[in-house]
Amino acid sequence: MKKLCALLFVLTSLLNAQDNEKACKTFSRVSEMLQQNHFKPKKVDDSLSVFVFNQVVDGLDDNHVLFTATEFDKLAVHKNQIDDYINKKDCAFFTDFISVYRTALERNKKFIEEISAEKLTYTTTDTMRYSKGAYPYLKEPERIKKYLRKKITLDILEDIAELSKNKDSLTKQLPALFETSKQKITSTYLCRADNLLSPADGFENAVYGKFYNAFCTYFDPHSAYFNYNEKASFVSTISSQNYSLGLYVNQEDDEQMVVEEVVPGGPAFKSEKIEKGDKIIKLTANKQEYIISCASMDAVTNIVNSDSYRDVALTLRKQDGSLYTVTLTKEKMRDDDNAVYSYVLGEGTEKTGYIKIPSFYSGYEDGKRAGMAEDVAAEVKKLKEQKITGLIIDLQYNGGGSMDEAVRMAGMFINFGPISILTDKQMKYNTLRDYNRGMLYDGPMVVLVNGLTASASEFFAGVMQDYNRAVIVGSPTLGKASMQTIMPLDEKEQSDFIKITVDRFYRVNGKSSQYTGIIPDVKLPMLFSDIMPRESKMANALLNDTIDVKLRYSKLPVLPIKNAVSQSEGRIKANASFTAINSLNQRVNVLYNADKKPLPITFSNVFDDVHSTDSLYKDVKDVMDTESTLGVSGTYNALGTDEYVKTVNEYKIKNIKRDPYILEGMKILLDLSAGKDR
Incomplete structure (x- = not known):
């Protein structure tokens, strides 16, 4: 023995x-x-x-x-x-x-x-x-x-x-x-x-x-190691098509995942078993079982997004309490969460186009699906047919994606000229240019940004600001002006990958938004702004610098922007929503920065502690749920049943009405149009 x-x-x-x-x-x-x-x-x-x-x-x-x-x-x-x-x-x-x-x-x-x-x-x-x-x-x-x-x-x-x-x-x-x-x-x-x-x-x-x-x-904080599944999960965040189970789910307060919609034609739909409202109890993939209530979200996300988990067994509970298990094989499907969409804001002759860009995704590998820039072009064409007088590009919460798509999109809104300067480790300059004369849309523009606007979306906002092409509205952006590429450690095995920062990009005036972010022309308060992630708070972040370049480019007149900014600043001071956001941020900062006192572990003390922030977050919810009377028309072309499409549209329209930044952006566009008429 x-x-x-x-x-x-x-x-x-x-x-x-x-x-x-x-x-x-x-x-x-x-x-x-x-x-x-x-x-x-x-x-x-x-x-x-x-x-x-x-x-x-x-x-x-x-x-x-x-x-x-x-x-x-x-x-x-x-x-x-x-x-x-x-x-x-x-x-x-x-x-x-x-x-x-x-x-x-x-x-x-x-x-x-x-x-x-x-x-x-x-x-x-x-x-x-x-x-x-x-x-x-x-x-x-x-x-x-x-x-x-x-x-x-x-x-x-x-x-x-x-x-x-x-x-x-x-x-x-x-x-x-x-x-x-x-x-x-x-x-x-x-x-x-x-x-x-x-x-x-x-x-x-x-x-x-x-x-x-x-x-x-x-x-630097953006270089990373990926195994195969982590790489697949990351790539899915910047793609408009992914291997999918054909389900939309929502995680409830009790940590259970509930089926929100079964996409027609998808694997879940073909099973003829899964229904809206069913709760996902566990997932089994590659002989590994994951209980939803305790599994890490990274693990669940990898199973859902990685193409190495092609066959996934789901155990679900019907609303009558009965349990069942079904095995699904993923299929490549469109990802609605990343897709560009548009609406028309306002009524009468003053119609404002609104385009939301969740991420800068690239086209499909098989070439059958356009990338983000081409999708934006299609939305602009639709909006122009409806005689819009101004355009809002919403990049709030857009974490970036494909720089090629950002370059293409920037070229659509300037006449022609340099867009950015790319530098490598040898500091060799490569000027990125738009060689196509003319603009897809030449009317007044507003670009909405916030602290979670990053990378490619910051790049686009910077180009629009440098050319005086749009009024940048919101809060300072994340501050990431670097480019990464994903490389396999071994070309043959393709099992381990590294995402490496290989380039930095500079604005056409030689300045950089790295570390500092894009500073908006119109600054608006953002909830929780002081505790949001920023490049400047990240360990080992590349610092800001400038390069000595003298590029020739034709800016639009700055006066209309200055006048619109001045009028906006007057409105903001009297705006109840922005005043409330500033007040809430002060309360949140006090709570976040304070040292928490020792907590006696008795039910009475624990109950009081759990509910000590109820009033604060009720006030936060009240501000976030406040809807304007802004008119919104149009239909988002979602996948799913008629009922699901209706629900998605109602949800997106409600979010637009609840967003005071969109409403202020529309007012700025009206000021720009009025100035142009004069």
């Missing part, structure tokens, strides 16, 4: 060594490709080692409640050595991270199982303490278990508190509610523990991936 155990140990060690050797080749290849291709490569030195170590350890245990102090110390010996390991192509250190992480997760799972079998109480004397920084690692595993028990009890009480705003009623039902919620919370904890121990791509690969990705983000 001892010989058998020894043999198994030797075999396991050999397999680990082989895995580490393969991972080391991948790590070295990631390093080589970044050095060769990155716009601003960095030395592989101790600074990189420290950054990668901190990123990986924080990613594995961000709250310092998984590893013991001894386990952390075992990992910390590698903190300044990772650069040396890469240069020497010696990745034996992976074994320590894999072993320590697995041991800690298995211990935590055991603790959760023990706690779930214990008699927990809601009359504790425990207190949960909060800190914006991580606490020191705990020395004894039993202290970790004590923390877990405290956290699970807190989660149970929070789960109960969220059932109602009637504290007295919940207090009376507390004994029964506590036991029901305990089963739900501990089951979720166990499910999450199992998911971490058995990720879809393998435990070791999950750890390796964290190192590869941390290495990439040391160079």
Whole structure:
């Protein structure tokens, strides 16, 4: 028996060594490709080692409640050595991270199982303490278990508190509610523990991936490592066609996914089983099962979007409570969430065209479907036929996408001339130009942006601003003026990829929006603006600079824009919605920046804490739900049943009426038209 155990140990060690050797080749290849291709490569030195170590350890245990102090110390010996390991192509250190992480997760799972079998109480004397920084690692595993028990009890009480705003009623039902919620919370904890121990791509690969990705983000926040599924999921966000199950789903407050619509002709429709209102309980793909209530959204998104998960088994619950399972094979279908759409705003002779661009997607690989720019051109043509007097291009929440599409679209709205200057790591300048004389639309324009407008959408807004072609309205954009390309680490295998920042783009005046973002001509307050992600807040972001260029280009007169901006600023000061947004932002910032006080874990205290922000978020919801009387006409060409198309149109029109930025954009266009007439 001892010989058998020894043999198994030797075999396991050999397999680990082989895995580490393969991972080391991948790590070295990631390093080589970044050095060769990155716009601003960095030395592989101790600074990189420290950054990668901190990123990986924080990613594995961000709250310092998984590893013991001894386990952390075992990992910390590698903190300044990772650069040396890469240069020497010696990745034996992976074994320590894999072993320590697995041991800690298995211990935590055991603790959760023990706690779930214990008699927990809601009359504790425990207190949960909060800190914006991580606490020191705990020395004894039993202290970790004590923390877990405290956290699970807190989660149970929070789960109960969220059932109602009637504290007295919940207090009376507390004994029964506590036991029901305990089963739900501990089951979720166990499910999450199992998911971490058995990720879809393998435990070791999950750890390796964290190192590869941390290495990439040391160079800049937009360089990244992708496995095949992650790459497919990323590409789906900038495509108007993806492999699909033919379902539209919505995640409800109880973390269940509900079928919102079954797309006619799609895989779900062909099954003749799935109906609107059915709840998705679990997904099974590639022999891996995912319980929706506890699976990470990244895992679910990969299953839904990656073409490597062609066959997916869904377990659903009908509204009568009956369960059933159906296996679907994905088919390539149009993605309505990314598609461009338009409406006509206003009534009478003053009609404003409105085009929403969710992302800068490219055309289909088979060439049968146009890209975003061509879709925009088709919408502009439709709007011109309706005699619009102005055009709003809405890039709010547009995270970018294809730069080729952005260049094509910019050329549609200027006469001709330079659009941007592209630079590579050698600082060689490549001027991007629009060679086609004439404009698809030559009337007044407004471009709407906000803090989540990024990359290609910032690029387009910058061109329109430089040419005085449009009034830019909203809040400062994200500040990403760099370009990335996705490359396979191995041309033959095509299983591992790296997204590398290879170029930066500058505006035609030599300035850059990198780090700072596009500053709107008309600045409007945005809800939660101070806590939104910004390039300037991201670790290792490329800094702003300028280049010395003198490009010749013909700007439109600036006076009409100045006059329209001046009139808009007067309206904004008296606008109730914008005043309310400014007030709400102040309240949110106070809440966000304040140190949270220790919370006694009793139902009364937890209930008060859970509902302490009710009034704030009621006010936020009231502002966001306020509808104007703006006239909106047109129909979005959605896929689905007549009922679904009607629902989609009602939803989109309601969102337009609730958006004060769109209404102000329309008023600015009316001012521009009036100035033009004079």
